[in-house]
Amino acid sequence: MTTTSFKCLNCGAGIHFNPDYGKFKCEYCLSEFTEEQLNKGYIDEAGDIPAHEKEHLVNYHCNSCGADLVTDDTTSATFCYYCHNPVILSGKLEGEFKPRKIIPFKISRDRAQELFMQWAGRKKYVPKDFTSQSQLEKITGVYLPHWRVEANARLDFVGEGRETRVWRNGNTEYTETKKYEIVRKGNLEINNAGASGFDKIDARLLNGIGPYDEDGAIPFSMGYLSGFYAEQYNVPREDVEPMVKQDLQKYFGYMLSEITAGYQQVIPQKKEMELNLKNWHFSLLPAWILTYGYKGKTYVFAVNGQSGKSFGDLPLSEGKVFSTAGLIAAIVFSALAIGGMFLW
Template structure:
């Protein structure tokens, strides 16, 4: 399916800046016409057959440029629950990426240039989001240390206590990316999103962006959600024990159970920069603008800097030796 402008027949896509559907051709902001899918994986607009991977959900037709959504891939167990719409557009994402890495030494000159901007693409990444109930039970020994001076002596008094902590925590919407193609470490780094903007899924938000269905189910990913909950619980536990100088745990047990899970889509800009025969991938949170990645080093810039610095140093030493010889 795709969204067609009732005014000119152009493709209507979601605009993050205006937070509404806008025709790419005439700029009309009226309610678009939803054109349903007649044949599977055939562009509803131009009739061309679209080559797509099994996990593709929304993509741009390579023949006419229309954003096509495969509605048959949103059925049964693949019916989405939630979506968090894009809040920043491509140009804003690129500016944030430039700002993030602008101060890095020896950055290649064409990084984030106009000639490479086309490699930046907006993606809706599939996530499982979990509501968890966690019970924490902790036992251990803790020390409070007091020091003072008495005459010529430094005195130390250590008081040891037995401590027990037992509490419950409820977590809402812990996110875990459900795409094997996306690097888990980067997806964790680009968090957090402003989850209060999460809403019921509506396919219109996919128009203008690429999207994939999940290829890792919620049961497979539950351990990652539990690991995140354990990390948060440990921080709470640390707050309870902050009054002590040293803590030695004997029992540190955390048990999490799933209350609910939600198949969701979160927005992400991906920029692939090719340098020195290698691809460097960067990610920008499509809502908050947080940018992550590792930029390459321009060897030519580094060499010029090395020659300039050490050439100047060599010249200075030569002059000093000359002047000392004259004297």
């Protein structure tokens, strides 16, 4: 497959989307372009991309951890942002992998590094080089694939609501039970339900930096990938659908309990829910990813590229833990020794 390698319309240097400016900025001549201006400069009168600007977009496959990375064919070698091992050419990015929407980065690399330092700097027992400059330079902007779907639930609920009151008058106890008929029928809709289409990152990590504001999603434009990595989905829709249905059934069940609340007791007599999913597609969501290998284990830290929400795992430096424990033990021993001197 061929696609465009975006270049500055003024000087021809490589250009990428800059989250700080919300525009495409050339680092050489400092020119700035909106998406509309950039695309207009690349589309010819026939509505096609000029042939001399077309280049192959290729995938690199990491043989160590299995991640797929997307870059242009001018790159002969790169590193895997999960395990930092060299990666080699694997497949192609083709039609079925073209996303419908994308949420562009709003958090810059510098800001992502600041958020990481704020998060990790509060931890006492991390390895010394965990927050080093060389480590920070490994933070990588990645667009992650996420399956999206429109959901509609037709609800038909009939039940009985009860309110019970108990009181005493003298030696007599009275119980009053009021019964109410509850009827709830209608449609509930969600425009952007979904789940991750990528299983190389722990779902707990992705959930930790969510949610994303879907109002910020725009029609997919290749230009926004310039300067970032982009992942293909490796979890097909057929595998995601049962999980999405299960989550939606739980959510709509919760919504039903909300709209039938207000009674001491609700006794269902009829409870039907017809769930329909339509317009499946996948979007690319922005994240800054930083990985750290320590004692044979890989730790991953992520920043939501739209909101800045952070989440991750921390390695524990055994040396720092033992040093602290030794210091505490020495202080306790000294205190006991001094106390013993006074006792004698």
